Amino acid sequence: MDSRKPHGRRRRRVFDWSTAAIAAISAVAAATVYLRDGSAHFLAILAGDLSLFGEMLPKVLAGCLIGAFVTLILPREIVARWVGHESGLFGLAIAALFGFILPGGPITIYPVAGAFLTMGADAGAVVAFITCWTLCGYTRALVWELPFFGPHFVIWRIVEALPLPLLAGFLARLAVKAGLARGA
Amino acid sequence: MIVAVNILLWLVVGGLALLAARRGRMLLQSGARDGAIDFLRLLPRIAIGVIGSGFVAEALPRAVIIPWLGPGSGFLGVAIATLGGAVTPGGPVIGFSIGAAMLKSGAGAPQVVAYSTAWALYAVHRLVMWEAPLMPPRVVWLRAAVSLPLPFIAAGMAMMLARP
Numbered sequence: 001m002d003s004r005k006p007h008g009r010r011r012r013r014v015f016d017w018s019t020a021a022i023a024a025i026s027a028v029a030a031a032t033v034y035l036r037d038g039s040a041h042f043l044a045i046l047a048g049d050l051s052l053f054g055e056m057l058p059k060v061l062a063g064c065l066i067g068a069f070v071t072l073i074l075p076r077e078i079v080a081r082w083v084g085h086e087s088g089l090f091g092l093a094i095a096a097l098f099g100f101i102l103p104g105g106p107i108t109i110y111p112v113a114g115a116f117l118t119m120g121a122d123a124g125a126v127v128a129f130i131t132c133w134t135l136c137g138y139t140r141a142l143v144w145e146l147p148f149f150g151p152h153f154v155i156w157r158i159v160e161a162l163p164l165p166l167l168a169g170f171l172a173r174l175a176v177k178a179g180l181a182r183g184a
Numbered sequence: 185m186i187v188a189v190n191i192l193l194w195l196v197v198g199g200l201a202l203l204a205a206r207r208g209r210m211l212l213q214s215g216a217r218d219g220a221i222d223f224l225r226l227l228p229r230i231a232i233g234v235i236g237s238g239f240v241a242e243a244l245p246r247a248v249i250i251p252w253l254g255p256g257s258g259f260l261g262v263a264i265a266t267l268g269g270a271v272t273p274g275g276p277v278i279g280f281s282i283g284a285a286m287l288k289s290g291a292g293a294p295q296v297v298a299y300s301t302a303w304a305l306y307a308v309h310r311l312v313m314w315e316a317p318l319m320p321p322r323v324v325w326l327r328a329a330v331s332l333p334l335p336f337i338a339a340g341m342a343m344m345l346a347r348p
Binding site: 019021022023025026028029030032033036037045046048049050052053056057058059060061062063064065066067068069070071072073110111113114117123126127130131134135145149153156157159160161163164167168171172175176181 | 190193194196197200201203204207211214215216217218219220222223226228229230231232233234235236237238239240242243280283284287293296297300301304305309312313314315318319320322323325326327329330331334337338341342345
């Protein structure tokens with residue numbers, strides 16, 4: 001538990017400026033839409049956004065709980081052995097496989113990735129995990145991408161993305177090894 | 185479909201909670217408490233992020249962006265698409281809906297692959313709003329840095345395979 005505290009402090013500092021920046025950009029965009037397209041269009045977008053917000057809440061709560069429980073349940077030594085910096089290409093593949101399997105929308109995965117780091121996974125494995133989840137994760141493709149693009153485009157896009165998680169994880173380990181970035 | 189994903193997610197939560205409960209009540213309680221605290225901490229950020237991204241996507245000048253991304257735009261089109269993906273807000277629907285609109289308006293498949301790969305990997309909005317608060321910043325920036333070439337690789341493969 002103690003090892004999580006530094007993250008918590010860093011978390012708060014990032015929160016302040018980033019939220020303020022996004023709020024400012026959002027306000028400018030909202031004003032642009034209101035002045036350009038009128039209040040009816042403005043309200044329609046706002047209603048759409050609010051219903052999307054409502055739909056996301058149960059998924060986000062589930063994601064946070066999954067992250068919290070995974071942190072507590074998975075034994076650290078096992079994670080460190082599977083996906084730690086000594087784990088080689090196999091560790092990257094395991095991490096990528098986790099990314100493929102774990103369900104969730106775009107923001108449910110980061111608590112889990114943070115948990116992996118807390119448990120001793122190295123930066124390369126976490127990079128492979130997030131890259132695979134974001135490019136090849138099946139729930140994301142099924143829920144969001146398929147309705148918009150249709151199966152032909154989605155399947156080929158995923159085929160073209162398959163080597164990327166291992167490549168990204170490998171590059172991350174190279175960067176850490178070369179001293180360009182600090183490892184986990 | 186969305187209901188099915190919710191059911192799937194909560195089945196995973198239930199399974200993990202069961203595993204925690206078998207190891208003791210304390211573990212179950214602290215897991216639930218940690219998860220709930222994370223959720224509450226995220227709430228205002230999600231509210232601003234979701235509501236803001238809808239307006240930002242609407243304010244983006246799509247009619248100006250789309251002519252630059254046709255199948256004949258080649259590497260420059262891929263570069264523009266990658267940049268566009270990076271600056272598109274990171275909410276779940278936005279990038280996919282813009283990508284689909286691009287494809288329908290005559291943008292090339294490799295360009296749309298580059299756009300959606302860049303958006304998935306390093307939409308700046310999502311990096312700042314959702315990833316940076318939940319992960320150590322050094323890992324977030326390392327991941328973004330090593331991901332920079334990936335949309336170009338995906339687009340290059342799309343060009344070589346001549347699909348989708």
